[in-house]
Amino acid sequence: MNIILCVKQVPDVTEADIRIKKDGKDIEKEDLEMVINEWDNYAVEEAVRIKEKYGGKITVITLGDEESEDVLRRALAMGADEAIRIDEEGFEGSDPRGIALGLYHVIKDLPFDLILTGAQSADMGWAQVGVLLAGMLNIPYATLAVQIEIKDKKVIVKRELESNTFENVELPIPSLITIQSGINEPRYVSVLGIRRVRKLKIEEKFLDDLEIPPDKVGEKGSIIESMKLMPPPEGKGAEIIEGSIEEVCERLAQIIKEKGGL
């Protein structure tokens, strides 16, 4: 079972005070920690588990800047065999299709049985790249997988729907699957583990190598004319209870007693 795995590096913003750049097109990323996209971490683990069961090779790919090598090394430490980085230059400002196109032009020449991607990226949340890639490669796919079972050259994918409901669908091989969080428990990656793979070579690809017309990617190739980032509009919002912990809890207790009928 040869697997191609697409992973992306994203800034961790959970507790960060995000600042928007002056041109309104992006956020300031200097002070933010870069991490593997949560969904992609589950995809790496799933790929490694499939390899452990059925054998084969895992090739992990990212499209990003030099720093994004970190997510490739992390995947290698978890059990991936080879890594490819497509350099971001020329792809800046791409829409999801531009990104998928970059990945497509590398993947189309590789042998594979399965492609795994995350269900969505935590930063932009498009939830598009995996399915677009399947469309370009002309292979069947299924999204939001919470269980994958391989049987006689077929894959049964349990897809998560809404309200605690799921569906099973059957795919042939080769096919592409996008991974939902919670499908497995990703293994722990130690600093030592990453150090162990630091010498593994990461193959690099550049836009010029890929036979993609440059006007198909980046801002030129994007369907988006302009994108303006802004803080959330001031809504009603919560009444923020201020004071010392004592005072805050006093008030909270009152509210809970009153509204909860305690």
Next chain:
Amino acid sequence: MILVLAEHRRGELRDVTFEMLSLAERISKESPMEIASLLLGGERGFIDKLKDFCDRIIFVDSPELKNYSPEPYLEAIKKAIDATSPKLIMISHSSFGMDLAPFLSEKLSLPLITDCVDVSLKEGRLATLRQIYGGKIFSEIRLKPYERYLVTVRPGTFEPEIREKRSASVMEIPFQAGTYKRRFLEYIEEKIEDIDISSADIIVSIGRGIGKPENIPIVQEFADEIGAVLACSRPVADKGWLPKSRQVGISGKTVKPKIYLALGISGSFQHQVGMKNSKTIIAVNKDPKAPIFNIAHYGVVADMFQVIPVLKEKLKK
């Protein structure tokens, strides 16, 4: 024309269909346009339910369309587009639309913006509003000019109501099924072996801010003390720290307790869908910018582990 793809599953039209039709009505106020519902498979009875909400219903019926699968849906939608030439096509950003929309976009060369919380058309150009970085930032997008646009609309964003009653005419398009590579097998509903959180009056809900499973007993004891039920956001269930049946949100449970106390939950839309109708929402979060504060009634910007022991004492009295 605005073409809204009706979403249905297991014999039921889903609410988001009407939410999209209400958004379509608003768009058509600014740029006058017919509103059509596209019903693929599903039951004839759905036609009556949709009639008041649109000017046209395009119905494509075939056993292959009863349960969603991307390949037959692509063929049927292509036919509907050829027959009606819509300016804008709307699909829900649900497990259905997330699966289908990028496929349509690729195969039919339709420019697509996913997960929109607002959509407008001005002089034939699409503009949308999205939330990025977990809802902490909004992004206003204007698209380049195209003949036709595709959007997916975030569920639970628009009221499923319209101002003007319409009366749709019905157009049926024949469909000849082909052979497809992906096959729908069955629906599965997970049994609840744990307690049912949707009937609780007071819910104490923990998110990734709980940090580690060893911290859960602190909150469990607090919940027990005040007679509350312990629930969680997705990452806590994903990690197996609490059973999946305790998960609140779009893919978990919908709850409407008297009090929903959210501890260390950022408030992603997938979580909000499941709890925003709670009578009183109280959020405790270290981050003053956490989106949960936009829908909470009361907020405390603090470390939950400083708040809980003191609050527990206060409620004991």
